[in-house]
Amino acid sequence: xxxxxxxxxxxxxxxxxxxxxxxxxxxxxxxxxxxxxxxxxxxxxxxxxxxxxxxxxxxxxxxxxxxxxxxxxxxxxxxxxxxxxxxxxxxxxxxxxxxxxxxxxxxxxxxxxxxxxxxxxxxxxxxxxxxxxxxxxxxxxxxxxxxxxxxxxxxxxxxxxxxxxxxxxxxxxxxxxxxxxxxxxxxxxxxxxxxxx
Numbered sequence: 001x002x003x004x005x006x007x008x009x010x011x012x013x014x015x016x017x018x019x020x021x022x023x024x025x026x027x028x029x030x031x032x033x034x035x036x037x038x039x040x041x042x043x044x045x046x047x048x049x050x051x052x053x054x055x056x057x058x059x060x061x062x063x064x065x066x067x068x069x070x071x072x073x074x075x076x077x078x079x080x081x082x083x084x085x086x087x088x089x090x091x092x093x094x095x096x097x098x099x100x101x102x103x104x105x106x107x108x109x110x111x112x113x114x115x116x117x118x119x120x121x122x123x124x125x126x127x128x129x130x131x132x133x134x135x136x137x138x139x140x141x142x143x144x145x146x147x148x149x150x151x152x153x154x155x156x157x158x159x160x161x162x163x164x165x166x167x168x169x170x171x172x173x174x175x176x177x178x179x180x181x182x183x184x185x186x187x188x189x190x191x192x193x194x195x196x197x
Contacts, residue, residue, distance in 0.1 A: 037120050074177070096172075118157055121140055
């Protein structure tokens with residue numbers, strides 16, 4: 001009888017654990033990603049970029065580089081694309097103005113030093129916040145579930161001696177507005193990531 005009671009107790013305990021896991025709102029990731037990165041043909045004046053100081057671990061380059069971040073919900077799209085501090089190709093404006101109303105755009109304008117080429121890394125399978133399915137995304141814009149108020153954006157660089165002067169690299173992410181993440185230039189850290197190839 002004691003053996004049967006123990007089996008029932010263990011079964012009930014297991015069932016409770018499974019139910020709590022199924023109802024859990026905990027993200028299936030420790031490092032959660034914002035979405036896919038899209039290269040942009042837009043630009044702005046290099047010297048006007050001043051919001052975020054980039055973390056640069058290159059011992060040979062002790063200059064200070066900056067990045068600007070703009071979070072653009074649907075209701076601000078027209079004003080953003082009409083702002084004369086930016087230059088956008090018409091095709092990009094038309095494409096992004098017509099995105100669904102539940103999409104928030106996050107634009108970055110980044111100072112890139114001479115001698116380096118910025119590039120978009122390949123997409124990978126990963127998790128976005130508390131979604132329970134993997135999706136195809138770019139894993140260079142992320143946050144950690146134990147610190148959801150700080151976001152990290154990696155800028156991938158490789159040597160290119162043909163680039164003889166500094167320039168502006170621009171790109172954007174699309175985020176579902178329902179994620180309601182506190183993204184801004186004050187909560188985002190931008191880091192250079194150097195690659196050998």
